[in-house]
Amino acid sequence: MDKKVRVRFAPSPTGPLHIGGVRTALFNYLFARQNGGSMILRIEDTDSNRFVPGAEEYINEALQWLGIGIDEGVCEGGNYGPYKQSERRDIYRKYVKQLLEDGKAYIAFDTPEELDAKRKEIANFQYDAKTRGMMRNSLTLPKEEVDRLIAAGEKYVVRILIEPDQEVKVNDLIRGEVTVNSSVVDDKVLYKSADDLPTYHLANIVDDHLMEVSHVIRGEEWLPSAPLHVLLYEAFGWKDSMPQFVHLPLLLKPDGKGKLSKRDGDRLGFPVFPLEWHDPVSGDISSGYRERGYLPQAVVNFLALLGWNPGTDQEIFSMDELIKEFSFEHCSKKGAKFDFEKGKWFNHEYLINMDDAALAEIFKPELAKHGVDASQFSDEYITRSVGMIKSRISFVGDIWDNAKFFFVAPTEYAPKDIKKRWKEDTPETMRRLIEVIKGIDDMTSANAEEIVLGWIKDNELHMGNVMNAFRLTVVGECKGPHMFDIAELMGKDEIIARIERGIENIKPVVE
């Protein structure tokens, strides 16, 4: 009885894909994969005024980066194309005509100015059964006049004819049945002759029907127009094959009120776009998760948990696990405030659990960016160094800050650590330490540690002071991995050289 699952993600190419849109795409994808269905990418470019060059390419690249696969679309092809609405004019024209002929819609000549005037004149003005009798349309004008106006090239729109006082029921998989009285839905514009294009509402219904979409999974902002869509399916006589509706809760601002917007990212300092976006008109650059050093799996995982939960305590999910566990029953009805700190934590988790060698590959370009020739170091050396520091980073970009000492000897030493750990007698102690290290044959971490610590103990030196001064000369500051692990990896010569440089360059802070 159930038809094949076919879902669509239908963005408008009016700018970069917003993170909320990404979440919608993700849920569509998860549901499609879970049910062995198809994921369609449809470009809704029915507003010629808002077209932005590059936006469509951006959408494709972003979805690809995140691993949200598309089965049918402009790039992928498919049997239900074209997948770009601006290329479907002929189709829409045919269905507009059908509606007109069936008396389900009518032609209206009211100009935007006339409508504005009416809205000012009448409180809560709405183009509907109560008001259309006083407007300029094919219901009030004689047929000859209508024909004359059209022939004269007068711009017009086609509006749906809504029967008042009908109970319209929208069945939503997350919210249950929502009932609205048709008297509050207006005679929406379905088609505008000015650009020979339908509006979203008409195009959406026609395309979903023709593309045999089984589930319309979209943001909650569409819920208020869902009754109109139901009425459109009825007007076309497609009620029986109408798709199942699912309205996802919105992504909200972290602070304050309202939907998450581009501005919030700028204001609060986190990306609201998956990829960096260069606005072709304003030249503005908006930061992206990818460029910020996020792993796509972490972004996906984080987004999935915004509005959905597994019903268990598990929080880390691979895409495959999400596909397996996802369900609308466990989707929240409530909008979710976007919490950047939690997103950061997810990335940290993914970085920590990442294979050291894989992380090293990601890090190599960063090395080059900082003027380090990666070929100077063996893969093993790079791999082991990132392995040692990965527990203290949240982003790919943090690797360099934490691991640079493995590749470049410190030239500056942290003043606050000098103050705390570099005393008058420290240089002498460090000279003695060099002698001790020179005597170590096997620099393996545990062995070197035993010898050095034994020396500290036998000479009744202060463990914290000696070790931190040692660390200061090698790392440049008092932080980082276990000292003897560092020493093992860098080798005896390099360690001794660094201690010598430290003795020469570090001057005690005199107060």
Added chain:
RNA sequence: GGUGGUAUCGUCUAGUGGCCCAGGACGCUGGCCUCUCACGCCGGAAACCGGGGUUCGACUCCCCGUACCACUACCA
């Protein structure tokens, strides 16, 4: 203003009438570990919007109020 939706720790959330004097996670915080910074481990503070019902029993069901969100374009 109108219509619709939603309402559990600061945030994401579990909870589908008794298992809840409400569980997990992020963040915050005390401690342990320790040569440092992290990680890790052990602890802590922190919530059922208000009022009426229904019921032997409500975080859970109903109603009212309140708050918040969305929509209210020839944009999507």
